[in-house]
Each structure stands twice: as structure tokens, then as C-alpha cells.
Amino acid sequence: MTTHLNLTASTHELRAEGLAVGYGERHVLSGLDLEIEPGTVTSIVGANASGKSTLLRTLSRLLSPAGGQVLLDGRSVHSMPSKELARVLGLLPQSPVSPDGITVADLVGRGRHPHQRMFRAWSAADDAAVAHALDATATADLADRPVDELSGGQRQRVWIAMVLAQQTDLLLLDEPTTFLDVSHQIEVLDLLADLNRDRGTTIVMVLHDLNLAARYSDRLVALEGGRVYAAGPASAVLTEQCVQDVFGLRSRIIDDPVSGGPLVVPVGRHHVAAG
Amino acid sequence: MTATLTPTASTGSPTGSPAGTLAKVTGARLGRRRRRALVIGILSVLVVAVFAASLMVGRTFYGPAEVLGVVFGQDVDGATFTVGTLRLPRAVLAVVAGACFGLGGVTFQTMLRNPLASPDIIGISSGASAAAAFAIIVLGIDGPARSAFAIVAGLGVALLIYLLSSKGGVAGTRLILVGIGIAAILTSLTNYLLSRAGSWDLQEALRWLTGSLNGVGWEQVLPTLVALLVLAPVLLGQSANLESLTLGDDTAAGLGVRVNRTRLVAVIAAVGLVAFATAACGPIAFVAFLSGPIAARLLGPNGSLLVPSALVGTLLVLVADLVGQFAIGTRYPVGVVTGVLGAPFLLYLIVRQHRIGATS
């Protein structure tokens, strides 16, 4: 319990060694090694069916690997007591279900589950954690509203608030921006960047949009055919060759006029200016 | 120690005033707790009142003094037989079975995230009642042997449904549909048995298929009571995990719930409750189906539904039994009364859902 009281930055190390995962006959990941640096934002990118979600689900113990292991501070996550793990590593799956009629505050309170014992009543610390999560995600004003009535962007913020109330140093998110329009995508990613900066939370997420991934991540992990094709800072990973190999797409990489990082401009068969 | 777990108090958060939010959160939580205490309190009082009424009311009315006398073992002229031997076991079984059905039903509904997915709809209780009919018509056994047979069959059928629906983890939707399929097989087998039954056996078997408290004695009450006392605490111990399961399997796992284990424990406990109650008085229709949603309506999203549902189930069975016995010209078994109650509830479900659809 006392190991994750560091107030400035997460010190928890998450690493995958020789990870092999398959559904029946089909191998999705084979011999994958990956190290997540504490206190960074890492985005996993790759084509459809490249194993992005499978990797995230295995890192968060939703899937058991057929070979290899996932280590958190040197201990296999698949053998750790589940509540203990849930106090260090939070997870927001792709399509969480909100029970009918549940209010925002109540849903966020559900994030306190790993901190509660069977016969211990809800404590002031639990209230404080919920209040914090609501404030951090700017959802305090929505606290009494039913989750069903919220817009997509608001709902996603509430779900992030729920994992925040879990107070974990590591946060895994599976496509947190799907189904959101572009302004809400930015809103959610800004929120995650805030968390990383202010709390030192280590963030690992699966993202579809290469350019947003490049802008918001310290490190990119490009998956191809169940293996890590390249990993490192966006400027090193996102090359024209990488986009060609990972996505099978011709592209040009230019400087992002906003962030100065790499920006992928796809080249299709049409509308290509001469030269 | 836990206080230090809130790390960012110093670094500040992007928006809002933490103090105000904290007050709001605490206030909401206390409000939820008050509502919960109020609902459980009122339901308990009602259960006690209807229980008392069902001991007093009947062809002969006995006052509270006489009833209490009988309950505490005094010999009251006339009342000792009527209340002590006829009404008391009947009312106690109504309470116990109602609680079993209520708990079993709400567990399935919570776990499968669907108000329609109660054990009586998805075939979990059909095993016990079909077995009881089989025992009556084919085996010709009765008493404890028949109850034991029904319980074992009930558990066996539930296990079969569970196994058939597991294919790389049990998925809720598949469990429901496999259950409906199994229920159809059992219903058709039961119909075949009924078509072959003599008229006396037929009466007896129909009683077991609709659910009735007629002629109940202590020998039916005791096993069910023991089951409730053993299994209810098991379920209550899982209540927080069950609550988390309503967020989806992945989210629950992320919160540290061992999803498959929780589901297995809950299924075993809920099926056990339903099977024991069904073996004692037949599958009192719709009690398992109605209790959870009614409790949810009363309580709102204010915590676990297990205890309120048990109370609602108890209340339903007690009231329906009184209504079936005395309110109408014909004496209906309790299962028919509760079954008919299910209809307006289904309609209500439609109306409510459409209203929700309109506002969002």
C-alpha cells in the first residue's frame, strides 16, 4: 500500500516480456517485449487487427498470455491479488456499460471499489477521492445528473473520473477518443495530459489517430503483425517507411505547425498535386 | 493512511473548488444512505405487519394476543391448531421463499444486466418444478424425497445451462438464451407428463408448477430456511463485486473484481436459493422477476439491491397469498396471483422505457 504514495511521479514499472497471446488457433501477439517508462504518456498505434487492444487487455490482465509475462515492479500482474493490482493500475475499456439511471457521482464512486473492504463503511477519504476526480475532469457540475443524459464527451470525462477515483499511478485506456467529435477528442486528450503533468500518472492508451497520438505522447509504440515494429519518441517512430510498413499507406511526414512534432499526411491515389 | 492517498491536493486541479465539490459529494452520499435506511425500514415494517395479518386473518379471526400466545408456545383453545399448525408454517414459508426468490432474482438481473433475465424467465427454476412433476407422476414419491429430488434437479439443470453457455467464458446473453431453450425442453417434457397423469396426480403436479403454499408444514419450511441462512450471507458478501459487475466485465476487472469467480459464487448461491424455495412451494411465478425492479424503483440508484429485493419478494408472496386465499371468490394458489401481477409490470416496463427514450 505504501509503495505508491509518491506525490510527484509514478515509479511503477510496467513491462511485457516475450508476450504471446492468441484466440484459439490465431496468434495475435507473438514474442512481444515492451517497457513502459514511469511518468510518461505512451500511445499504442497500428493497423486494424495488429493486436493493439489485445496488448492493452493483456497488460491490464483482462487476457492471460499463452506465453511470456506482464510484470509490474517485477511481479507478474496475473498472479497479483486483483484488488492490490487495481490500486496501482486503472483501466478504462473501450465500451464501458453504465447501469440505468446511475448518477455521475455514484458512477465515479464505483471507482473506489478496490479501496474498500467488505464490512467497512464508505469513508471521508473515499468522498475526497470522488470530489477530486470530479474536479479534475470538470464534471463536478454534473454530479447529480444521470449518466444516460450526458453527451458523448461528457460521458467519457465521467468515465475517466471513475478511473481517477481509483487513484492509480498507472492508467490504461482503450481508444478513449472513439465516437467523439474532434473538439471532444482534444478535450479528453488535454485532460489526460493534465493528469500526466500534474500527478505524474503514467498513461498508456490505444489511439487510432496517428497525428493526435504523436502530439500527445512521449512515446509511440507501433505494432505490426503482433510485434513491436518501432517504439520511441514520435519523431523517431513516425517515418514514411514506418507508416508504409505498419499501415500499408504511402505518406509524407511534415512538421506539425502547432506542436513542431511529426505530422502524417497520407498520399492516396487521387488529388495528388504534381511534383 | 488513506488520507495521504489523495495526491494532487497540493498541485491543484484544473477547475472547480475542491471544498464545494467535497461537500456536494458527501451530502449526496449521506442522502443516499438516508433514502436506503428509509426504504429498508418501511419495507421491514410492512413485512412484519402483513406477516402478523396473515396469522390473524382467516376463516376465524384471532386477535394479536391469541396469536402471540400461540407463537410463544401457550396452548390457546382452537388457535393452537389453526394458527400454530396451519397459518404459522405457511406464513413463515411465505417470508422465507419470498426472500429466496427476491435474492435469487435480483442477483441474476444484476449480473446479467437485464431486468427480464430473472431465473424464472430463463429456465433456472424450471428444472426444480419439472423434477417435482416427474417425481409425482412417474416416481410417485412425496415428502422429503421429492423435495431433495427437485433440489438436485434444479441445481443440475442450472449447471447444465451454465456449461452449455460457457464457451471461452460465460457470456450473459448466451446464458439467458440457452436457459430459454432448456426451459422449452423441460416445459414440453412436463406437458407430456401432464398429458399422461391421472387426475389426482395432475392436481398435485399443477400445484407444483404454479406455486402454492397450501398445506405447508414445518418439514418444508426448515430446509428452505437453512438454505436462506447459509446462502444469503454468501450473496451479501459479494454485493460490492456484483455492483461493480454492472459496469461491464472489463471495467469490473479493472476495478479489481475477479469477474469469473464472482459470477460463479453468485450463480451458485442464487440458484441454490431458488431451487430450495421451488422445492418447498413450487416456482411462485414472477416473484424473482418482479422483486428486483420494484426494489430498484423504490430505492433508486442508492446501493445494493439485495436486501430491499428480499424484503419486496417476501412482501409480494405474503400479500399475494392473502389475496389468493380470501380476496376473490375462487381460492387461487399464490403463484397464479403473482403471475397475473406480472402482466401490468411488463406493460409498465414498456411505458417507462419509452418515457426515458423521450427525454434523452
Added chain:
Amino acid sequence: MTLTATSTATRPSRRRPGTDAPRSPALPTRTAWRRRLAWLGAGLVVLVLLCAASVAIGSRTVDMPAIVEALGSLGEPVEGLDQAAVVKRIPRTVLALVVGAALGVAGAVMQGVTRNPLADPGILGINMGASLAVVVGMAWFGMFAAHHMIWMAILGAALTAVLVYAIASAGRSGASPLKLALAGAALTAVATSFITAVAMPRGDISANIRSWQIGGVGGAAWDAIGLVAPFLAVGMLLALASARSLNSLALGDDLAAGLGERVMLARGLAALSSVLLAGAATAVAGPIGFVGLVVPHACRLLAGPDHRWLLSYSAVAGAGLLLASDVLGRIIARPSEIDVGILTALIGAPFFIHIVRQRKVREL
């Protein structure tokens, strides 16, 4: 409309682009037509054989010459037990044929209209709704006449169909297979309770109700068949006329509208046809489950997704399944018999579970 035809035509060539691309696209269509026609012919032959078996087999053993003699002297006064047995089996056979065909087509249409692989008059509670209406008619309004029962059954079937769809489409995700099946199970339970409640105080008619409720084709009589025949005929014609619309509806409401289909009208007419068929079948034979589920699924394997073929196949196969179940029920329980509704459930429910296990969870 032409689009549905071409889409089935191009399917094989899309699967094997290498082999089929150079050939004329008309060729696979014609062989597919021929193959489907051949299967349909084979089905009809099997049906004829089953009819023969149904007339020949029963709790009373009648030898071949006696059967031939009995068939030869139809219309003349009945002489002897052998002849009586054979003469009784003929309406029974006819009833099994028409009821089976009706249920098969009703199931296929229902699966098309709801785009739901689990739709079946039994699963969706429509049979029980029809039963309740008939029982209420008997108990409260003294409606024992066959034509009254037909109207009540159709009314009950229609009301239940609307109700089950309304319950299932409440809530967020619309009428998914899961919600339809659950709503059907719930309505079945409600209807069963009501039937008990209505029948219990009426000891005088409870035997009537029960024998009708178990269903079956054993008590077939020509006048009852004559009474439901027009309803079945209208239902069948409506269903066949809806076949093309069902093909468009299979692509989703929006796309069907885009193809020029009047979605609500098409859906309503198709639903009406299945209600007519299921209601009339229930009125004359009691609730018989799972024929409407199993048959279209099996037929889809042979006929493909085109409803014009699927409906014809379902009619033949439904008739065959019911007839076979009826004959089987007479054989295995000799000298007694097992009602056909019980056997179809015993055959159909495992099949239902099989379909459920085959599907991926999110499709449910």
C-alpha cells in the same frame, strides 16, 4: 428489386474471383437456380413419402392391401376398423401438412421482419398469446365453435406480436435477438399464469382447454381444416408477395428505404402474414413451438438468403418436419402416441441452443 437478384447472382463469383471472373455472370445464376429447383423437387418427393407413411403408420397396424383398399373406397360408408383407422389418418395428414407449412413460413417471415435469427412463434410468445385468447373466449364468452376460436387465436397472436415487439424495442439498443427472446419468454409466462387463472375456477371446461392447449394434429377433422384454410391461404399469399420486400428489409430499414421500399408498409404486411399463419395454425392445432425456428434455418443452408426461395423451401420443410414428428410420435409411444408439439420442442430446442452457441455474443 433487381438489385436483390444481382446480389445473389454475384455472390459466388465474389467468393472465387479467379475462377468465375472470366465466365459470363449468368452462368452461376442458372446453375444456382437449377440446384435450388432440384432441392425443392427432392423435398416434395420426401413429403409425398412422408404422407404415405403418415397414412400407413399408426397405433393400429394396418397392412398394405387394406390401406390400398381403404383409399380406393374413400367417400363410401366406412367398413371395418382398418378402414376407419386409415380414413381417420387422412385429415390428420392434411392438417399436419398445412399447419407445418404455415408455421415454417411464419417463422421465416418473422425472422426476416425482425432481422432476428431466433424469431419463432413459440419463442416470441405468440403461440401462448393465441392460446390465452382462445381460452378466454371459451371460458368467458362460451366460444367453442371452431370459427370463433380461429378469430380469437388470430386476435391473440396479433396482440402478442405487437406487445412483444414493443417490449423488446424499449430501451437503448432496439429489439435485439436477446431482448425479443426474453420479452417472448416473459409474455409466455404471463399468458400461462392468466390461462391458469381463467381456467381454474371453470372445472367444467378445463378438460377442453387442456386438450386443446397441448395441441397436436391428432383430433383433425375436415370441417376445422376447411375453416382455417382461407386464413392460411391469405397468409401464405401475403407472405409470398412480401418475399421481395423481405429481401430489401434484410439490408436494414434505411437501405431498404433507399432502394425504394415503403418500409413500414412492407413490414406491416409481412408481419400480418406471419400473424395470420401462426394464429390460424395455433387455432386448429394448439401451440406448436420451434417449427418456425428450425425450418427456416435449415432451409437457408440450401436456399440461400433469397426470401423467394426461402419461403417456398420453408413451406415444404415445415410440412415435412411436422408430418415426420407426428409419425414419429405415433411410432415411439405405441400403442399410445406423443403429441406433435412436444416432439417439435424436443427436436427444436436443442437446435435453438446450438444456434445460440454458434453465434458470437455481440450478434445477440
